Amino acid sequence: MVDLPVLLEIKSQLAIAKTLHVLSFVIWVGGMFFAHNALRPIATILLKPNQRLPLMSQVLNRFTAWVWLALILLWISGVWLILLYGGMANVQPYVHAMMLLATIMTVVFLYLVFGALRGLKQSLANKDLKSAAKFLAKIRWVIFTNLSLGLLTIIIVTAGK
Numbered sequence: 001m002v003d004l005p006v007l008l009e010i011k012s013q014l015a016i017a018k019t020l021h022v023l024s025f026v027i028w029v030g031g032m033f034f035a036h037n038a039l040r041p042i043a044t045i046l047l048k049p050n051q052r053l054p055l056m057s058q059v060l061n062r063f064t065a066w067v068w069l070a071l072i073l074l075w076i077s078g079v080w081l082i083l084l085y086g087g088m089a090n091v092q093p094y095v096h097a098m099m100l101l102a103t104i105m106t107v108v109f110l111y112l113v114f115g116a117l118r119g120l121k122q123s124l125a126n127k128d129l130k131s132a133a134k135f136l137a138k139i140r141w142v143i144f145t146n147l148s149l150g151l152l153t154i155i156i157v158t159a160g161k
């Protein structure tokens with residue numbers, strides 16, 4: 001029998017961990033939705049490459065700094081939740097699926113920061129707009145991939161629950 005104070009303590013830890021978890025993926029997935037579906041198409045229509053490419057580079061630079069924070073909180077809160085549920089053996093299959101998808105998303109994010117975005121910044125520093133445009137086209141697909149995986153994760157978890 002678990003006594004009441006211990007139960008209340010676990011309940012409040014669950015509430016904190018879940019809140020951090022939800023805030024983290026809302027910032028990450030919501031930010032990608034905005035960048036891919038609102039900012040990028042309108043910037044393409046309204047701005048010339050010499051304005052659009054630096055804008056996207058700086059916006060993504062700022063956004064990825066926030067995603068680092070969200071990513072760290074997402075993993076900490078996720079592991080914390082698993083520990084509160086009593087370990088991997090006690091969680092539902094959708095949590096295993098969530099961890100797998102989040103691992104892929106994390107690897108894709110690392111490629112974005114250390115591969116495509118770095119290439120975009122380097123090309124702009126060299127004033128090579130042609131190469132910068134190629135990197136931005138890559139970034140578009142990278143963000144589309146992670147956005148799709150993020151939305152899929154939310155659907156799987158919500159349906160799984």
Ligand code: HEM
Nearest residue numbers: 025074075078079081082095098099102150153154157158
């Ligand atoms: C972008 C990646 C992720 C997304 C979109 C996501 C999404 C979600 C959602 C929508 C919930 C349900 C929240 C609620 O109950 O209201 C949840 C809960 C949870 N997540 Fe994640 N998550 C992600 C990554 C992770 C990672 C990396 C871990 C583990 C290290 C993890 C572990 C958990 C656990 C244990 C729960 C509680 C499940 C339950 O209450 O049955 N998640 N997540």
